[in-house]
Amino acid sequence: MINYFLPLVIFLIPAIGMVSGLSLATTIPLFLIITFIFFKNNLPYQIILQKYRLELFFLIWCFLCCFWSLKPIAGLVIYLRVGCVLLLYLLVKDNEQRLESTKPFILGLAAAIILFFIEYYTQGILSRNFRTFFYFKNDSIFYLYMLDRGCSLLALISWIMIGILIRDAKYLLSFIFYLFIAYLLHLSDSLASFLGFILGGITFLISKLFYTKTLQIIFFRLINTGVVLVSLLMPVMVYNIKPLELVTESLQNIPDSAKHRLFIWNFVANKILEKPILGHGFSASRNVIISDEEIIEYKEYRWSPLPLHPHNNILQILFETGLVGLITFLSLVCKYLNQINKANEKNSYRSLSYACFINYYIIGMISFSVWQLWWVCSGVWTAIMIKKYISNQ
Helix, strand or coil, rough: CCCCHHHHHHHHHHHHHHHHHHHHHHHHHHHHHHHHHHHHCCCHHHHHHHHHHHHHHHHHHHHHHHHCCCHHHHHHHHHHHHHHHHHHHHCCCCCCCCCCHHHHHHHHHHHHHHHHHHHHHCCCCHHHHHHHHCCCCCCCCCCHHHHHHHHHHHHHHHHHHHHHHHCCCCEEEEHHHHHHHHHHHCCCHHHHHHHHHHHHHHHHHHHHHHHHHHHHHHHHHHHHHHHHHHHHHHHHHHHHCCCHHHHHCCHHHHHCCHHHHHHHHHHHHHHHHCCCCCCCCHHHHCCCCCCHHHEEECCCCCECCCCCCCCCHHHHHHHHHHHHHHHHHHHHHHHHHHHHCCCCCHHHHHHHHHHHHHHHHHHHCCCCCCCCHHHHHHHHHHHHHHHHHHHCC
């Protein structure tokens, strides 16, 4: 049964995920549960606890942060959903079971690409009919940004496909595939996915130009340092900006959504100073009370200075879990990046992992809540599949 069911889930994750990104919050946990039940980690639980003590500390700290959140119960519900997925990930990430066939993944990826173009050229025929059938909305309108979640997933898992092609010595085809996905993301409304994918590609290219192991390790250590420095400097930089002056003078031509983010980031940076050590509580950014005086009036818009989340993972972690949470989170980032750095470069595993991480990091610095379950699941699943298809071969 598992030989048929697991490939089906692997196919459905990208296929359905393109037109319904929120489905990832169901399909990927299902994948993790199947993997946990049938392919258990062989490590004793005592060793697992010792190996992942930093991860467990972060989860425990986030749990404690629920109790001083504005709405503790709501925060606890979100925490339990995310926490269960992360615990499942820790329990299955090191199992030695290989995924022998890449066909389910390739077919799912191909389906996702086809569905994108169907939606793009038919003004969302599938999305509109779905809403009409399930929500009885005959006047539902399709906007291209509705595919943003699917495009973000596509940007991440495309690195798996590139890795499979490189593993099979199809280097030209892997380059053509990269250009094709970059073109698709350029057509989409997901600027964050496109930018992350391009910067991931640049990271991969530079790493391959440094053809010796020593030069590659130095390059990746520079990336590690840069990620930490940018993450620490982000709150300082956005605290000191003057958003209104920027969007009316030097940044007039950027999209309005980008202008809105400058106001959001500046507002959150100021709020962080109110509780810098412990933070405002887990998932508190969803429940911040905004006064009429704090509403941003820009041209014909009336923007909230904090709509559900800061649209920046680093600011959100610092705002909600304080310096304790941020330092622990960055320690985890360094831990995993160092593990990748020490890994074998066979089949370009190390370079691909870094490229994919940069892709994920850039999207997280611009879009989505760090605790959105589908987004957490996307990162978890991509990490597992890169390891299963590339490093274990």
